[in-house]
Amino acid sequence: MKDWLRKHPQVRTIRVAAADLNGQARGKRIPARFADKVVKDGTRFPFSVLNLDIWGEDIDDSPLVFEQGDADGILRPTERGFMPMPWLEAPTALLPIWMFRENGQPYEGDPRHALRAVVDRYKARGLTPVCAMELEFFLIDDSGKTLQVPPSPRSGKRRKAAETLSIRALDAFDTFFTDLYDACEAMDIPADTSTSETGLGQFEVNLMHCDDALRAADDAWLFKMLVKGLARRHGFAASFMAKPYPEYSGSGLHTHFSVLDEKGDNVFDSGGPKGTAMMRHAVAGCLAAMHDATLIFAPHANSYDRLVPGKHAPTAISWGYENRTSAIRIPAGNPAARRIEHRVAGGDVNPYLMLAAILGSALSGIEDQAEPAPPITGNAYAVEGLPHIPESWEAAIDAFEQRDVLSRFLPKELIRNYVLTKRQELHYLAELSPEEQVELYLDSV
Numbered sequence: 001m002k003d004w005l006r007k008h009p010q011v012r013t014i015r016v017a018a019a020d021l022n023g024q025a026r027g028k029r030i031p032a033r034f035a036d037k038v039v040k041d042g043t044r045f046p047f048s049v050l051n052l053d054i055w056g057e058d059i060d061d062s063p064l065v066f067e068q069g070d071a072d073g074i075l076r077p078t079e080r081g082f083m084p085m086p087w088l089e090a091p092t093a094l095l096p097i098w099m100f101r102e103n104g105q106p107y108e109g110d111p112r113h114a115l116r117a118v119v120d121r122y123k124a125r126g127l128t129p130v131c132a133m134e135l136e137f138f139l140i141d142d143s144g145k146t147l148q149v150p151p152s153p154r155s156g157k158r159r160k161a162a163e164t165l166s167i168r169a170l171d172a173f174d175t176f177f178t179d180l181y182d183a184c185e186a187m188d189i190p191a192d193t194s195t196s197e198t199g200l201g202q203f204e205v206n207l208m209h210c211d212d213a214l215r216a217a218d219d220a221w222l223f224k225m226l227v228k229g230l231a232r233r234h235g236f237a238a239s240f241m242a243k244p245y246p247e248y249s250g251s252g253l254h255t256h257f258s259v260l261d262e263k264g265d266n267v268f269d270s271g272g273p274k275g276t277a278m279m280r281h282a283v284a285g286c287l288a289a290m291h292d293a294t295l296i297f298a299p300h301a302n303s304y305d306r307l308v309p310g311k312h313a314p315t316a317i318s319w320g321y322e323n324r325t326s327a328i329r330i331p332a333g334n335p336a337a338r339r340i341e342h343r344v345a346g347g348d349v350n351p352y353l354m355l356a357a358i359l360g361s362a363l364s365g366i367e368d369q370a371e372p373a374p375p376i377t378g379n380a381y382a383v384e385g386l387p388h389i390p391e392s393w394e395a396a397i398d399a400f401e402q403r404d405v406l407s408r409f410l411p412k413e414l415i416r417n418y419v420l421t422k423r424q425e426l427h428y429l430a431e432l433s434p435e436e437q438v439e440l441y442l443d444s445v
Contacts, residue, residue: 001039001095004082005032010091014082016043018075018097019111019221020050021418022299023350024444027075027097035082038095042076050099050109051417053428054300054444059420064109073099073107080218086183087229096218108411111352112214118360118409119213126262129359130339131216132209136251136347137227138244139173139201140237142442147244149201150236162198162248169196170203176234180205183226189219198312199248211260213355220253220351228443240347241441242298243305250306251347252313255358256331258339259366268338273321275330275338277369282340283319283328284372285365286358288405290317290327290344293357294389295400295422297345301393301429302441306346309381314343316386318376325380327389344389348445353418360409397422 005011014035017027026049030038048064050073058065075097085092099107106113122129141150141158151158152172163169170177177194184191190208197204207223210216224240231238243250259267259282268279290297298307306313312324319328329341342358364370376383390396400406401419429437 001077001081002036005035005093008084008091008093011084011093012090014038014093014095015085016075016095016097018050018099019350019352020052021109021111021350021353021414021421022052022054022445023111023221023224023352024052024054024056025225026050026052032093035095039077042074043097044072044074046070047073047099047107047109050107050111051421053421053424054440055428059417059424062417062420064417073101075099078112078218080215083187083222085229086179086186087226087233096222108413109417111350111356111414112217114410114414115214115217115352115356115359117411118356118363121363121409122259122359127267128211128260129213130209130211130258130260131213131355131359132256133207133216133220133351134204134252134254134256135207135220135223135240136197136199136202136204136253137238137240138199138251139176139203139231140239140244140442142237147438153234160200162200162202163196164198166196170194176231179234180227180230183230184223187222187226189223189226191223197249199251200245202248202251209256213359217351217355237442239442239445241438241445242300242303242346242348244438244442246305249312252306252343253345253347253349253351253354255342255345255355256339257342257359257362258337266336266338268340269335270338271335273332273335278366279330279338279340280372281365281369282362283330283365284370285361285363285368286328286340286342287317287319287372288365288370289357289361291387291389292399292402292405293361294344295396295418296353296357297349298393298396299350299422300348300441300445301426301437303346303348304391304393304396307389307391313346314380314389316380316383316388318380318383318386319372320375320377320380323376323380326376327380330375348441356410357406361405364405364408393422394426397426
């Protein structure tokens, strides 16, 4: 880590940052000349900082604050190390960190540690999850009273229509995307294909598959930070908000995953299109936890505007082969690449919690050798009798708090802290107008 700074003497300051439960970067700005101390000894801030609400306020009834004296945790660098922050004007480095207790034990309220614990359970069984993510976001001109697509830097015109898989839409913002891919290269984020999507000024960038789930979540967290920061340098906003425009589809964060055994073979590969029994077990686990885990996949009030029938987001708890109307899709293609696509999460999620919930529930199904209901065919929105995910934020909070399924793979302290956070947000969001809610979520998520 120290070598990176020596190779980049132009860097004058660093940021040390950890992800809180909402996926917000919390940390400090430090002069680069003191970086060695951070690398060696870490830094400190209160445990409660990873349990702030979406405004960055303490949770009123959190036991982490006054009850425990607002005690400090120790935050140490993750294995990711230093990287540039290309969205800032001054040369600056980012050092991702995560939280530990004074005795060196991981802090269970840290979402990155929650994912690490799930990955450790896979390792104990000789298994390795392989993950890839598709991140959708909007480019938005938020300079006026009404949100709208930014004018093209090339033509100066606004295209006020969805342009699904349009090369013209990509070319209109070519300067931004060229800078974005250059920045991903500098930060070692494996950005692959980009497309225009069905929303107004909406795009998707795929991140390449990775056999390190922690790194995959890091990539998604860093990518969201980068896209939002870089867009501001280009004079507009980028938002992973689930549903900024009521009349257009929202932004999802679809996750593809498979599982390798100790030989490196895909345990979902049956040699044919149907997949193995272990794949079905993983599907069953994901379906069993989906209702109670919806709060992770849809963490904000605005998230539920996306989860409506017929808007390219799943509402029924179902699975199917090559079916994008179902919550779980098994893509076609080479059997060696057989995988599960989990389609519930919005772009506004915390990637660490999302992957912990997806991989944790899949492993629970594998451990139980559970069997899913038969796969659906056709339009899942039109199939009667299917169970559904919660329709409201409040119902999702209630379901999450029950934690019958979730406690198998999420720490009890994290579940408690997350519920307290969301109940506080639910209370104070009720005081905001729809316009104020959009303003809150546009930049924060």
